[in-house]
Amino acid sequence: MRSYFINARATHWLLVVILFAIASYLPYLIFGAFPFAKQVNLSEDKIENLVKELDLPNYYDLYIDQATEEDKLLEKQAFDSWEGGKCRFCHSLREDDRARMAPSLYRILGKPAAVGENFTYSQSLIEMRNNGLVWTPETIDAFISDPENYIPANRMRVEGIKDPETRQLIINYLIRESQ
Amino acid sequence: MDNQFTQRLSSLTSWLVFILFVIVFLNMSETPRIPTESPEREILRSFHLVMGSLLLVFSFIRVYLWLYFPPQNTQRLLPDQAYTQLHILQFMLYISFIAQGLSGIFTAWSDGLIQFLPGADTVNHSLWVTSGYLHSVFAFFYLLLIVFILLFRIYHLLRYRVISINIFA
Numbered sequence: 001m002r003s004y005f006i007n008a009r010a011t012h013w014l015l016v017v018i019l020f021a022i023a024s025y026l027p028y029l030i031f032g033a034f035p036f037a038k039q040v041n042l043s044e045d046k047i048e049n050l051v052k053e054l055d056l057p058n059y060y061d062l063y064i065d066q067a068t069e070e071d072k073l074l075e076k077q078a079f080d081s082w083e084g085g086k087c088r089f090c091h092s093l094r095e096d097d098r099a100r101m102a103p104s105l106y107r108i109l110g111k112p113a114a115v116g117e118n119f120t121y122s123q124s125l126i127e128m129r130n131n132g133l134v135w136t137p138e139t140i141d142a143f144i145s146d147p148e149n150y151i152p153a154n155r156m157r158v159e160g161i162k163d164p165e166t167r168q169l170i171i172n173y174l175i176r177e178s179q
Numbered sequence: 180m181d182n183q184f185t186q187r188l189s190s191l192t193s194w195l196v197f198i199l200f201v202i203v204f205l206n207m208s209e210t211p212r213i214p215t216e217s218p219e220r221e222i223l224r225s226f227h228l229v230m231g232s233l234l235l236v237f238s239f240i241r242v243y244l245w246l247y248f249p250p251q252n253t254q255r256l257l258p259d260q261a262y263t264q265l266h267i268l269q270f271m272l273y274i275s276f277i278a279q280g281l282s283g284i285f286t287a288w289s290d291g292l293i294q295f296l297p298g299a300d301t302v303n304h305s306l307w308v309t310s311g312y313l314h315s316v317f318a319f320f321y322l323l324l325i326v327f328i329l330l331f332r333i334y335h336l337l338r339y340r341v342i343s344i345n346i347f348a
Contacts (some may be wrong), residue, residue, distance in 0.1 A: 008262065008263050008264075008267060009264075012263060012264045012267050013267070015264075015268075015327070016247070016267065016268070019320060019323045019324060019327065020316075020320055022319075022323060023316050023319035023320035023322075023323055024316050024318070026315075026319040027315035027316060027319065029311055031328060033311070033312050033315060034308070034312070035309055035312040035313075036308060037304055037305040037308040037309070080214040080217075081214070082212050085325070088214040088215055088216070089212075089214065089215065092216075094216070094217070094346075098302075098304065100290075100304055100307075101282050118304050120308070152292070
């Protein structure tokens with residue numbers, strides 16, 4: 001092994017360093033992952049202040065479950081599948097789960113943007129929250145139809161869902177699974 | 180250990196690492212397409228932990244053998260500098276497997292997937308975020324290393340007429 005170090009030129013190691021530098025950036029570029037948890041959670045009062053003047057309905061209380069078994073299967077497929085929204089690959093919908101690759105979507109409707117606990121949001125999403133973005137069926141529909149256009153420089157690295165029916169199925173699923 | 184035995188052991192561990200790498204790579208390519216919280220995902224994740232741990236152990240053995248009994252340039256036509264360049268990349272490949280395995284253990288431990296003390300609360304979100312990011316970084320790193328090793332092999336074939344199919348040395 002010593003002979004490697006003696007014989008190695010600086011360019012040999014430079015290549016290794018360059019490859020490692022590229023590899024260090026790729027998880028952020030491709031998956032939108034962030035290397036450090038630096039989220040400062042907002043207090044309940046501050047979250048309340050962000051929505052108190054909007055007079056939003058409680059989407060979960062208003063929901064009347066009239067979905068057939070077939071509808072429920074379609075909703076689940078739209079949320080889960082690789083061909084559908086791909087949401088399940090990063091987002092959790094369980095009440096007792098924590099945000100991992102992406103914030104939990106449990107009871108997301110009616111909440112301001114970027115207030116999930118322990119998640120490191122992009123600066124652009126925090127700015128949107130400060131500008132009054134609240135998640136409603138309409139704003140979620142607009143966001144998932146073209147994420148990069150709706151919130152430029154956000155870290156959700158997926159193409160938009162162009163099919164309005166799939167988007168509606170996903171929103172229905174978000175409401176039903178958070179009951 | 181005599182030289183012949185060491186060579187055989189090195190060759191065997193290289194092939195074992197290669198086979199384990201292929202298994203983990205296929206598992207890693209398939210798992211993200213399976214929805215989280217599904218039984219299939221749980222099975223694939225457990226399989227990933229077992230195969231990844233084996234890959235870590237055999238990479239350790241390979242690096243030990245490499246350090247104490249380094250591979251020799253047996254190709255007369257290959258210049259020493261070209262040989263050194265290739266073997267640095269191959270050595271870093273094993274180092275990246277070890278780093279990948281260690282960061283994977285931290286990721287699984289901080290997510291509560293593996294526990295060394297039964298019942299202990301080991302969930303640590305900050306550690307999970309950083310070790311998970313590093314786990315991904317090392318995966319990209321060894322993929323890039325493999326691409327460059329293949330490119331160098333092709334270059335050596337064209338320029339020096341030296342052929343070798345084993346990218347894992």
